[in-house]
């Protein structure tokens with residue numbers, strides 16, 4: 058009988074517990090305890106249902122291209138619930154000179170597939186459009202000059218497309234995905250496919266055009282009843298007596314007899330520890346176990362404040378068609394971004410309703426973290442009104458704070474993770490899960506957790522199976 062401790066009941070910890078439960082059905086002999094410090098499971102995944110409003114407090118979807126969340130949903134019997142974003146009306150705006158400007162159609166991040174659509178766009182100056190076109194001609198040079206070392210996302214974008222593209226869409230896109238500073242984020246960690254494209258084709262535009270014709274699917278996928286259903290279904294598939302709420306782990310230690318995990322209620326022995334707590338918590342718990350691990354786990358993290366407003370009448374609050382907008386760093390708006398939820402997804406609002414989510418990040422989020430809900434909502438309304446025009450009185454308001462929820466993968470991240478992996482494998486039975494290490498998206502967290510759980514359960518002896526998952 059192998060005893061496994063899971064520290065943290067967010068999506069990573071739950072996916073690990075779910076996979077271990079599956080393995081016991083396959084005959085593995087396991088005893089599992091999932092320790093969650095708070096009184097609820099799911100971490101930053103939380104769906105609030107208010108009347109017919111379906112309000113996401115954290116992630117509202119996953120990136121369709123990454124299959125592991127959909128696979129899990131299907132396994133959990135949620136195949137009928139899987140729902141694509143409304144990509145027929147997909148448009149993302151960027152706040153430029155106090156006005157919302159649509160990003161050109163057919164972009165993948167900041168790279169255009171369709172140069173004619175780019176020409177038709179009003180977002181860029183003639184010089185920036187020229188810089189895009191010239192990137193194609195510089196393919197050979199870009200390939201020859203591809204750096205051997207990691208660099209910042211800013212340096213990478215600047216080399217390909219110049220300063221205007223970087224500030225107008227590079228920086229806001231990255232802050233809408235990684236909540237961070239383009240001059241610090243690691244291009245190898247956060248834009249891995251683009252780095253590979255540069256190595257192969259030099260020009261990113263050429264690389265994307267070579268892949269054109271690839272299957273078209275919606276950018277985002279969610280569940281009709283909300284992301285919270287994924288959490289609920291996982292919980293339902295985990296033996297009840299595995300889960301301990303309000304059970305903050307105070308220390309872990311590793312010795313000849315295996316692992317010890319201590320909470321206010323006592324100390325227990327385990328053969329394996331799956332550390333799925335936020336990276337800050339993981340870092341302080343593991344410092345006494347291996348002091349050299351801690352510096353590899355210390356990273357900046359951005360905080361987010363999310364404010365959702367539901368309105369009964371969309372006509373009283375017109376917004377431009379599309380999914381929402383991003384705000385470039387340095388703008389005089391306090392907002393980081395906003396989503397027009399009822400246009401991005403079906404079935405989020407009562408007939409004719411409107412649902413808008415506003416995001417604050419960086420310094421604004423740090424400040425709002427200390428404000429009351431009504432003050433935070435008032436700031437969000439004011440900031441939205443400055444961009445979209447006057448807001449009617451909302452019928453529903455939800456405010457959530459997610460302190461240090463999004464770790465920043467700084468330049469050199471992959472090398473640091475390699476060193477961290479070496480330290481981890483030197484300690485028998487430890488795995489690190491969550492968004493601090495190998496990806497920030499919900500699908501990445503699920504995949505990572507399930508691979509680790511299978512390894513612990515002794516399944517997947519042939520690594521092909523691991524790669525498949």
Ligand SMILES: Cc1c2[nH]c(c1CCC(=O)O)Cc1[nH]c(c(CCC(=O)O)c1C)Cc1[nH]c(c(CCC(=O)O)c1C)Cc1[nH]c(c(C)c1CCC(=O)O)C2
Pocket residue numbers: 119120123149164165166230232233234235236276359360361380381382383393394395396397401416418462463497498499500
């Ligand atoms: C501000 C913010 C958002 N989302 C996020 C932030 C960062 C701040 C934080 O949470 O702390 C976080 C985020 N956004 C995305 C991910 C998943 C990344 C992954 O799986 O690799 C993550 C972790 C996908 C995305 N999020 C976005 C893209 C780009 C989509 C595009 O190219 O149009 C991706 C891949 C853009 C985005 N992102 C957001 C908005 C309002 C928008 C534009 C409009 C919309 O779609 O709602 C909200």
